[in-house]
Amino acid sequence: MPSCFGPVEENFSPRAVTVTNGSAPINDKGNSPFMSNFISTRKYNWITFPFVNLFMQFQRVANLYFLIIAIFASIPTISPISPITSWLPLLFVLGVTAIREAIEDYKRSVSDREINSREATIYNQTAFQATTWKDLKVGDLVKVENNEFFPADIVVLSTSEEGGACFVETANLDGETNLKTKGAAKETYTLLTKQTVESQSSLAGHVNGTIHAPAPSNDIFTFDSYMEWKGNKVALGPDQLLMRGCKLRNTGWIVGIVIYSGNDTKVMQNQTKSSMKRSYIERRLNIQIMAVFALLFLCCFICSIGNGVVVRDIFNQWYLDPDTPTITLDKDNAPLSGLVSFFTFLILLSQTIPISLYVTMEVVKSFQAMLIEFDQEIFYEPTQQKTQCRTSNLTEELGSVEYIFSDKTGTLTQNVMEFMKCSINGVIYGQGITEVERAIAKKNGKSLPPADPIIEGSLSFKDDRLTDGRWTSAQDSSLIGQFLLLLGVCHTVQLEESTDKNGNTSFKYQAASPDEGALVEAAAFLGCKFISRSSGHVEVEFCGKKQSFEILAINEFNSTRKRMSMVVRRPDGSLVLLVKGADTVIYERLKANDPSMDVTLEHLALFAEQGLRTLCLAQRELTENDFNRWYSLYHNASCALENREEKLMEVAEDIEIQLNLIGATAIEDKLQVGVADTIQHLADAGIKLWVLTGDKQETAIN
Numbered sequence: 001m002p003s004c005f006g007p008v009e010e011n012f013s014p015r016a017v018t019v020t021n022g023s024a025p026i027n028d029k030g031n032s033p034f035m036s037n038f039i040s041t042r043k044y045n046w047i048t049f050p051f052v053n054l055f056m057q058f059q060r061v062a063n064l065y066f067l068i069i070a071i072f073a074s075i076p077t078i079s080p081i082s083p084i085t086s087w088l089p090l091l092f093v094l095g096v097t098a099i100r101e102a103i104e105d106y107k108r109s110v111s112d113r114e115i116n117s118r119e120a121t122i123y124n125q126t127a128f129q130a131t132t133w134k135d136l137k138v139g140d141l142v143k144v145e146n147n148e149f150f151p152a153d154i155v156v157l158s159t160s161e162e163g164g165a166c167f168v169e170t171a172n173l174d175g176e177t178n179l180k181t182k183g184a185a186k187e188t189y190t191l192l193t194k195q196t197v198e199s200q201s202s203l204a205g206h207v208n209g210t211i212h213a214p215a216p217s218n219d220i221f222t223f224d225s226y227m228e229w230k231g232n233k234v235a236l237g238p239d240q241l242l243m244r245g246c247k248l249r250n251t252g253w254i255v256g257i258v259i260y261s262g263n264d265t266k267v268m269q270n271q272t273k274s275s276m277k278r279s280y281i282e283r284r285l286n287i288q289i290m291a292v293f294a295l296l297f298l299c300c301f302i303c304s305i306g307n308g309v310v311v312r313d314i315f316n317q318w319y320l321d322p323d324t325p326t327i328t329l330d331k332d333n334a335p336l337s338g339l340v341s342f343f344t345f346l347i348l349l350s351q352t353i354p355i356s357l358y359v360t361m362e363v364v365k366s367f368q369a370m371l372i373e374f375d376q377e378i379f380y381e382p383t384q385q386k387t388q389c390r391t392s393n394l395t396e397e398l399g400s401v402e403y404i405f406s407d408k409t410g411t412l413t414q415n416v417m418e419f420m421k422c423s424i425n426g427v428i429y430g431q432g433i434t435e436v437e438r439a440i441a442k443k444n445g446k447s448l449p450p451a452d453p454i455i456e457g458s459l460s461f462k463d464d465r466l467t468d469g470r471w472t473s474a475q476d477s478s479l480i481g482q483f484l485l486l487l488g489v490c491h492t493v494q495l496e497e498s499t500d501k502n503g504n505t506s507f508k509y510q511a512a513s514p515d516e517g518a519l520v521e522a523a524a525f526l527g528c529k530f531i532s533r534s535s536g537h538v539e540v541e542f543c544g545k546k547q548s549f550e551i552l553a554i555n556e557f558n559s560t561r562k563r564m565s566m567v568v569r570r571p572d573g574s575l576v577l578l579v580k581g582a583d584t585v586i587y588e589r590l591k592a593n594d595p596s597m598d599v600t601l602e603h604l605a606l607f608a609e610q611g612l613r614t615l616c617l618a619q620r621e622l623t624e625n626d627f628n629r630w631y632s633l634y635h636n637a638s639c640a641l642e643n644r645e646e647k648l649m650e651v652a653e654d655i656e657i658q659l660n661l662i663g664a665t666a667i668e669d670k671l672q673v674g675v676a677d678t679i680q681h682l683a684d685a686g687i688k689l690w691v692l693t694g695d696k697q698e699t700a701i702n
Contacts, residue, residue, distance in 0.1 A: 017139050018210040019257055034138035035216075037152050037261040038116055039268060042108050043101075053098050060278075061286040062358055065293060066090045069350045078343045086347075089355040096362045100369075100392055107390075120144075120151040123207075140258045141207055143197075144248050153260035154242045155211060155227070157188040158197055160252030162534045164189030165494050167510050172245040173220060173267055179249055181492050181512045182242060184256075185227070186536070187234045197255050211236070211257060214642075216264035221558075224644035225259075235639040243267060250496050250510055277393050280400060289353055296352050300345040307345075308338025368395045401687055408693035413669040417514040419461050419522035420612055423603040424663040425479045426596045429463045434668050436611030466526055472543065481542075483663045486617050487523035488530050488540045489549050490566045490578035491516050495532060515613065518667050538568070547571050552627070553634055555652035558645075559694070561585070565656055567627065575622040579659055586616035586659065594661050604664055608697075612666035618659035630655050 015034070044052055058064050070086035073079045116134040123129075123141035133151040136142065144150055149172075159166040164184035184192075192206055209229040213236075220243065225236040244265040248254060262268065369392035372378075378387045389395065409415055421430030441447070464470060471480045493511045509530070511517030520530050529541040539548045550569040557564035563581020570576060579586065583604050590597060600616075607614050633654065637647035682689055 014213065014215050015138075015259075016210055016212050017257070017259060019139050019141070019207055035260075035262040035264045036134070037136040037258075038134040039262055040109075040112050041271065042112065043105050049102065049105075050098075053101055054094070057094055057097055060282070061289050061293075062353065062355075063090070063093065065289065065353060066093075066355050066358075069347060072343050073347050075343075078340055079347055080344055081347060086350075089359055093355065093358050093362055096366065100362075100366055104390065104392070118149070118151065136258055136261055138258050138261050141255065142258055143253055143255050144242075145253045146248055146251055149247050150242045150244050152244050152258045152262075153265045154254075154256035155213075155225075155236060155240055155259050156182060156184045156242055156254050156256040157207070158184050158192035158194075158256075159189065159254045160194060161494070163536075165533070166242075166251040166254050167249045167494065167496075168242060169247040169249045170243070172247075173243060179510055179512065181494055181510070182239050184254075185234050185236060185240055187229055187232055188227075192255060197253075207257075211259060213259050216260050216266075216269055218266065218269035220266045220270070222645055224640060224642055226639055233639060235644075237638070237644065277391050279394050279397050281396055282393070292353055296346070296349055299349060300342050303345040304338045304342035307341040308335055311337045365392050365395055368392070403688045403690060404682065405690045405692060408691050409669060412672060412675050412691065414672055415514055415669065417518035417613070417667045417669055419518045419665065420668045421461075421607060421666040422483070422522075422663060423600050423607075423666075424483050425476045426599040426603075427476070428603055428606075429466050430666070431462050432668075434610045434612060435670055436609075461522060461525065469527055469543070471526070479662065481528075482619065483617060484523050484526055484528035485540070485542060486578050486580065486619060486662060487519045487665075488528035488542070489538050489568060490564070490580055491520055491530075492554075493517060493520045493530060493533075495530070514669075515615070515667055519615075519665060522665075553631060555648070555656070557581070558649075561649060561652070563656070565652065567622065567631075567655070575624065575627050577620040577622055577655060577659075579618045579620070579656060580615055583614060583616045583664070586618055586661070589656050589659050590618065590661055591658050596661055596663075600661060600664055607664070607666035610666075612668055615665045615667075617662040617664065619662055620655075620657075620659050622655075626655075 017034075058067065066086070067090060070083065070090055073081060073086040074083040116132065118133045119130050120133050120136055121128050121143040122131050122136065123143070128143050136152055138152075142151065142154055144154070156164075156166065158164060164186070166182050167179040168182050170180055183189075196206060209227055211225060211227045213225040214223070221238060223236065223238045223241040225240075227234045227236055241259070242248075242254065242256060244260075245267045260266070369389040372387055372389045372395065375387065379385075406412060418432075419430075420432045420434060421428060423429070461467075465474065466480070471477055474480060491511070493509050493516060496508045496510045509517050509520050511520065524530060527543055530538065531541050531546070532539040536551050537548050538551060539546060541547075548571060551566060552569060552575075553567040555561070555565040561581070562585045563579060565577055565579040567575065567577050579589075583601070587597065587601070604614050604616075630651070633651045634648070637644065637651045640647050679689060
């Protein structure tokens with residue numbers, strides 16, 4: 001075993017993972033110093049189940065009340081009834097709930113076993129070999145192939161794609177169905193080439209380094225790390241982290257190092273500990289039972305006082321003496337008789353809170369859960385998947401929903417973007433009619449021509465002034481050309497090559513968001529076709545000629561910045577900053593008195609009223625001195641181990657100023673089929689719908 005060095009870190013402290021010849025680090029005992037990759041989402045185990053389950057069940061006030069009654073009923077001195085009548089219903093309720101919980105926990109166990117036993121591929125110093133997910137260790141060199149899930153949080157070193165890029169589906173993590181573009185750092189994928197990885201035998205000598213990573217956390221958007229690799233300090237960020245539970249898509253394979261495993265992974269850090277969930281009705285019942293019990297206590301107290309008075313004053317007559325004196329009828333000790341009779345009355349009046357109510361509730365919940373699972377009306381035909389009722393305690397909540405908070409994009413809408421209109425130099429282009437315009441016209445009794453067919457899958461644009469290259473003879477052709485070049489160059493889209501059964505090769509754009517894909521499709525349709533991305537270069541075909549742009553720096557989009565920018569070197573050697581983002585942030589950074597600002601702002605308002613998603617485009621010419629001064633700050637920020645994202649945002653602010661407005665785009669995201677009827681039915685049922693969206697208010701309302 002090769003020697004590995006470095007301190008043994010605690011699970012929740014920053015870690016330095018040293019990998020020698022492709023092997024994971026070990027401690028003095030021959031074990032990994034980090035968390036294993038075994039996971040368990042079970043609530044119980046076979047030893048603790050009876051105790052933990054009973055503890056959870058007796059948090060229900062009614063169960064605790066019936067237990068006290070059953071205990072009192074078992075004392076012959078004070079009980080006027082058979083204890084069986086109290087114990088049997090209680091044991092039935094506890095048993096049914098325990099069996100239901102055991103079945104649900106067993107299903108979790110089966111799911112855990114299936115996940116832990118999945119096959120993974122790791123490197124063993126000479127070749128890749130199969131192992132199971134649970135046997136993976138931090139520092140293992142892992143190979144994941146197309147359409148496979150990532151078994152742990154992995155720092156990607158190389159991929160089968162040119163430029164070290166890969167596509168990841170994160171639906172299991174954040175619900176997003178769009179593919180995310182990830183990629184290896186330039187310093188690693190240039191050494192770990194496709195030929196080196198596939199040769200396997202020579203791979204070990206190339207995988208030597210130390211990754212300095214922060215402590216495990218539940219933040220899926222940040223990963224401020226760096227790697228000491230071949231004598232260089234390589235910055236690592238969220239783009240290099242492939243998280244457990246995500247799936248590799250449209251990429252042959254990736255090779256990376258496990259950095260977080262098991263419960264240290266991002267997805268497991270975001271999971272909360274399983275607990276017994278309680279519905280609103282059950283919580284209300286707990287409060288009501290406590291109120292009824294208080295009333296019952298008062299009644300028993302009054303009756304016990306009356307019993308003491310009767311025993312003391314009336315039983316003095318010789319003819320009222322009981323044949324067999326009991327403690328509750330002891331005239332010589334009336335206070336004690338009154339006290340003991342309190343518990344007798346408590347047992348007699350215990351049916352004020354009927355245990356049959358809980359017996360019925362438990363049976364109904366169990367059957368209702370089964371009916372939901374076997375309901376053919378909610379059976380999903382495409383995947384042959386039935387509804388899964390994971391927690392039968394909450395079935396009645398479905399009938400008491402008052403509010404629905406829904407995402408808009410991809411939930412209420414199809415998440416298929418269509419480039420409809422644009423504004424360039426104060427002129428609107430695009431003659432398409434949106435769904436909102438058609439709905440307004442229908443409401444007002446007006447008729448409109450039928451919708452045009454979608455062009456090239458994601459484009460519904462029609463304007464003879466721009467199509468078929470006619471824009472090249474327009475008066476403002478220079479600005480239109482800059483507009484198209486910005487769309488064709490300033491993006492993170494990847495080109496996917498696929499071959500059909502007949503051997504015909506086709507290309508498809510793979511974008512991190514459908515908005516970006518629609519914009520690149522539009523640029524290609526209008527004369528600026530993106531054709532390749534490799535080693536820090538973007539190549540486009542502009543007006544029939546191939547042009548290569550060198551990508552020098554990228555300031556990525558996030559929800560705080562609401563924009564992305566890119567510094568590129570044109571084929572003629574000049575430098576330019578390309579920016580696209582929301583109008584609110586772009587307008588703050590424009591040069592004063594830009595001639596097209598006011599009219600473009602009016603166009604943006606018009607697009608929003610038509611239900612379109614808008615974006616502003618701008619650029620800034622740079623000198624070599626300006627760029628060199630800024631790039632040194634950018635490089636230092638990109639290598640920071642702490643607060644990297646904040647530092648990169650501060651650096652981006654320095655260069656994203658004094659911009660020239662180029663134009664604006666308008667994209668339509670059509671509603672899902674049946675959304676309007678569904679919203680109407682929800683409203684008729686008295687359910688309020690709140691839509692969560694990042695669109696302009698006018699767009700969302702329309």
